[in-house]
Amino acid sequence: MDLGLKGKVALVTAASGGLGAAIAEVLAEEGARVAITGTKADKLEATAAAIRAKGGEVLPLVWDLADLGRIEPAIAEIEAKLGPIDILVNNTGGPPPSPAAGQSIETWQAHFQSMVLCVLAITDRVLPGMRQRGWGRVITSTSMGVVAPIPNLGMSNTLRASLVGWSKTLSREVARDGITVNVLAPGRILTDRVRSIDANQARREGRPVEEVSAASQATIPVGRYGDPREFADMAVFLASPRASYVTGSVIRVDGGALPNI
Numbered sequence: 001m002d003l004g005l006k007g008k009v010a011l012v013t014a015a016s017g018g019l020g021a022a023i024a025e026v027l028a029e030e031g032a033r034v035a036i037t038g039t040k041a042d043k044l045e046a047t048a049a050a051i052r053a054k055g056g057e058v059l060p061l062v063w064d065l066a067d068l069g070r071i072e073p074a075i076a077e078i079e080a081k082l083g084p085i086d087i088l089v090n091n092t093g094g095p096p097p098s099p100a101a102g103q104s105i106e107t108w109q110a111h112f113q114s115m116v117l118c119v120l121a122i123t124d125r126v127l128p129g130m131r132q133r134g135w136g137r138v139i140t141s142t143s144m145g146v147v148a149p150i151p152n153l154g155m156s157n158t159l160r161a162s163l164v165g166w167s168k169t170l171s172r173e174v175a176r177d178g179i180t181v182n183v184l185a186p187g188r189i190l191t192d193r194v195r196s197i198d199a200n201q202a203r204r205e206g207r208p209v210e211e212v213s214a215a216s217q218a219t220i221p222v223g224r225y226g227d228p229r230e231f232a233d234m235a236v237f238l239a240s241p242r243a244s245y246v247t248g249s250v251i252r253v254d255g256g257a258l259p260n261i
Helices: 018-029 041-053 068-081 105-133 154-177 192-205 209-218 228-239
Strands: 009-012 033-038 057-062 087-090 136-141 179-186 250-253
Touching: 009 018, 009 068, 018 033, 018 041, 018 057, 018 087, 018 136, 018 228, 033 041, 041 057, 057 068, 068 105, 087 105, 087 228, 105 136, 105 154, 105 179, 136 154, 136 228, 154 179, 179 228, 192 209, 228 250
Parallel strands: 009 033, 009 087, 033 057, 087 136, 136 179, 179 250
Antiparallel strands: none
């Protein structure tokens, strides 16, 4: 299926590995010109090399999303080298597992800046161009914790949930400009983040990590963790013209893990 993305310019943040890298790779396979960001140059270049090996066009940018001053020069570089951004995939790292109570104000502020403020600021930077051209896609990756809070992920549940309210509000403001705004809520997709969560739980409970992982997968109706490519395919569909009537939505990619409607 041709998704109609050839020649579109996409920015995928936090894309040196995991879900972001998978999304960038599939976008490039569909013919989009992709800019990717990450904090580690070696991992970022490895992702870029994988995209180039399949004939894709990619611009890797070392970029700590907590550094709001980096937004303007980074996006200006993307525009100069690839063109105006048509597709923005807001992906960020997550805070370490923690309860909601007892976290310092400084910790909340640091993660709010790296997970929420950067998303708002980057989106605000690219929206005027999308509006002018009459087409755009804003996709924000969160967590299934925005639908049903996950125990011991208090900071993640809180901060990511704020992006859902923002995204829904924004979707109504820009819909008539040809811009769709959606949230993806991944469940247990097999990435380093999920491996880390399982390992932390295993340490807390004094159990083998294999046992914790198996028990977690047993709660998922499809009986396994998801593949990053499965998540990426949904993101890239939302980025395409074929998803032009889907906006303001929170779409779960969780193998049916959440029992609520």
